[in-house]
Amino acid sequence: MIRDEIRPAYEKVLPPPEPRFSHTDALETEPKDHGLNVVVVCSSMEATRAALRKAGALASQLSAQITLVVPQTVPYPLPLTSPPVLLDFAERRLRDLASESPVAVVVRIYLCRDRDEALDMALKPCSLVVLGGRKRWWPTAEKALARRLRRKGHEVILTETE
Secondary structure (H helix, E strand, O other): OOHHHOOOOEEEEEOOOOOOOOOHHHOOOOOOOOOOEEEEEOOOHHHHHHHHHHHHHHHHHHOOEEEEEEEEEOOOOOOOOOOOOOHHHHHHHHHHHHOOOOOOEEEEEEEEOOHHHHHHHHOOOOOEEEEEEEOOOOOOHHHHHHHHHHHOOOEEEEEEEO
């Protein structure tokens, strides 16, 4: 599959929540377009929440934007355009997660057959990736994904939750 063939099935900028102070002109609600991007790969909801918190802190310090990449695997009996989880439902869940971020979040849902292949095509070379996962002493799927992405040349930060 050629890199240009993969396109997100859903893409939307979810702005940060309204500030509690009155200096709203100092805040930007649209992501900056200067190329610095922190990518969060969605796994479980709690792990993604932790990863978004970490990415939000990084993006605030670096004046970067956050892209939440959601590879949604569609099983072979179904057509690729008909995921088992409706995009509207996924959007509502991701909107709740993104509302906790201090900066705007660009959400991209990729409908795919293979998560790893979709991530390879969705990530730019040498991306800064934040992953969330449960803290375990044994190898987890998130640790394996982080190791695989590092081998591909990406900078990976693994945020572990209890």
